[in-house]
Amino acid sequence: MRPFEFLADGRAITTGPELSETARRAESLGYHALVVPDHLIPQLGPITAMAWIAAATTRLRVMAFVLNNDLRHPAVLAQELASIDVLSGGRLDVAIGAGWNEPEYQAIGLPFDPTPVRQARLVESIAVLKGAFGDTPDGGFSFQGEHYRITDLDGQPKPVQRPHPPFLIGGGGRKTVELAAREAQIIGLAPRILSGRRADPRSDTVAATAEKIEWVRAAAGDRFDELVFNVYPTLAGVSVTDDARSEAREVIAGVLERTGIELTEDELLDSPHIFIGSIDSLEQKLLRLRDELGISSFMVGEMGPLDRLVERLTGR
Numbered sequence: 655m656r657p658f659e660f661l662a663d664g665r666a667i668t669t670g671p672e673l674s675e676t677a678r679r680a681e682s683l684g685y686h687a688l689v690v691p692d693h694l695i696p697q698l699g700p701i702t703a704m705a706w707i708a709a710a711t712t713r714l715r716v717m718a719f720v721l722n723n724d725l726r727h728p729a730v731l732a733q734e735l736a737s738i739d740v741l742s743g744g745r746l747d748v749a750i751g752a753g754w755n756e757p758e759y760q761a762i763g764l765p766f767d768p769t770p771v772r773q774a775r776l777v778e779s780i781a782v783l784k785g786a787f788g789d790t791p792d793g794g795f796s797f798q799g800e801h802y803r804i805t806d807l808d809g810q811p812k813p814v815q816r817p818h819p820p821f822l823i824g825g826g827g828r829k830t831v832e833l834a835a836r837e838a839q840i841i842g843l844a845p846r847i848l849s850g851r852r853a854d855p856r857s858d859t860v861a862a863t864a865e866k867i868e869w870v871r872a873a874a875g876d877r878f879d880e881l882v883f884n885v886y887p888t889l890a891g892v893s894v895t896d897d898a899r900s901e902a903r904e905v906i907a908g909v910l911e912r913t914g915i916e917l918t919e920d921e922l923l924d925s926p927h928i929f930i931g932s933i934d935s936l937e938q939k940l941l942r943l944r945d946e947l948g949i950s951s952f953m954v955g956e957m958g959p960l961d962r963l964v965e966r967l968t969g970r
Contacts, residue, residue, distance in 0.1 A: 656882065656950040658940065658967040659686035661719065662957045664707060665697040673703065674710035676957070681714040683961050684968030687747065689719035689953065694758045701734050708742035717747035719886075719953060720824060720842070724753040724764060724772065728779040729807060732786035736813040744814035747840065748783065749822035752776040752830070754847070773829060775801045780821070780837050785809070787818040822884065826857050831866050835873035840882045840951065843867075843926065848913065855909050855917055858888055858927045860947070867947060884951035885943075888927040892959045898923055898931040905930070929954065933963050940967060 662685045664676060680688045688707050690700040700718040708716050716738065721731070739746040752772040753759070759766040767775075778799040785795040786809025794806030813819050823834035824842020834841045843866055845853035856862060863885075871878050890905040902919045905928075910916045922928055926943050929936060940963070943949045954960045 655944065656948075658944070658970055659882070659951040660960075660964045660968065661685065661687045661689050661717075661884075661886075661951065661953040663691070663719070663953070663955050664688040664703060665690050666956075667696060667698055670706060673698070673706055677707040677710040677714060680957060681711045683957070684964050685714065685957070686951070686968075687715035687717055689717050689749070692718045692721045692725065693755060694761060701738070704746070705738050705741065708738060708745055711745075713745075715745045715747055716742065717749045717822065720749035720751045720822065722753040722755075722758075723750055723776045723779045724759070728782035728802060729786055729804060729809070731779075732783050732809050733811075735783075735819070736787060736809065736811050739813035739815060739819050740811050744819075746813065746815070746819045747822055748819050749824075749840075749842070750776070750779070750783075751824060769827075773833070777833060778802050780823075784818050787813050789817075824884070826854070826866070828866075828869050831869045832873040835870040835877070835881070839880070840884055841870055842884045842886070843949070844886075845888050845927070852913055853888055855889055855913055855915050858925045859917070859921050860924050860926065863926050863949075864947060882951050883947070883949040884953060885926040885949055886953035887929050887955055889922070889925075890928060890930060892929040892955050893931075894933060894936075894959050895930065896932050898935065901930050902928075929960065933960075933966075936960070936963055937966060 662680050677688050690703040692700045704716040735748055756766045778801050782797055782802050782804055785797055790808045794808045797804040820839040822840035822842055823838040824844045825831050826844040826846035843863055846857040848854045889909055893901055895901055899919055902922045906917055906922055926949055
């Protein structure tokens with residue numbers, strides 16, 4: 655049984671000393687990592703923030719959640735990430751995705767290619783990242799793909815973690831989940847996307863999550879037992895309450911209005927992506943998710959609401 659790992663969100667625009675204090679607090683509470691999203695919204699840039707968080711701590715891991723592959727060339731990104739791994743003494747996780755937020759692309763004049771194209775570009779990017787991180791005794795790594803072409807690149811510096819830092823790849827569609835099963839060490843389970851960029855609430859249920867895990871099992875083969883499964887809040891934010899069903903009904907009504915899809919109270923409250931309930935009930939839920947589905951990594955949003963739960967379960 656894998657020990658629990660908890661990730662907290664460190665995106666807030668703040669001063670350096672304040673971010674350092676937040677990072678040290680996360681470390682003292684037992685959080686596994688402090689993560690930063692990768693969006694063109696009011697937030698700190700992930701690369702700089704990760705480096706700062708690493709400098710302020712000694713055990714806390716750092717990652718983006720998750721890097722948008724289309725915003726950076728993978729060879730340049732490899733150098734930035736390897737530098738953080740070296741400076742932190744090997745505390746980097748590489749979390750990367752194909753990009754999904756079309757308005758951000760439009761805002762900077764970046765073409766928002768169809769999903770298969772963005773996914774294909776991500777596949778190539780992962781190959782370039784791993785090639786740049788890897789040992790190149792003959793003087794360089796080369797790669798010829800449709801989207802990236804690398805010729806005799808000896809990526810430097812090399813990360814401390816060998817052969818490369820752990821990769822987190824997430825998604826809700828079968829193709830992306832299978833890619834994660836083949837290439838990642840951490841599988842981020844996410845909702846499928848409906849037309850109009852809306853998340854499909856049905857894909858957040860326990861049954862749908864179990865189906866995704868079976869996709870991973872089939873694609874991962876002998877690697878399956880080595881993989882870590884991660885989930886994060888969707889549909890609603892974290893809420894510590896003794897009246898979970900009343901709050902669930904409000905969330906269900908909002909989801910129905912947005913998507914036309916209605917979940918039952920049990921489907922919502924049992925979802926691996928919903929964190930609504932008392933600390934005691936949420937503790938039992940997380941234990942059940944680990945026992946029944948093997949999910950041991952949880953991104954819980956901002957520190958505060960679930961700090962007591964993190965302290966209870968860290969190391970168990």
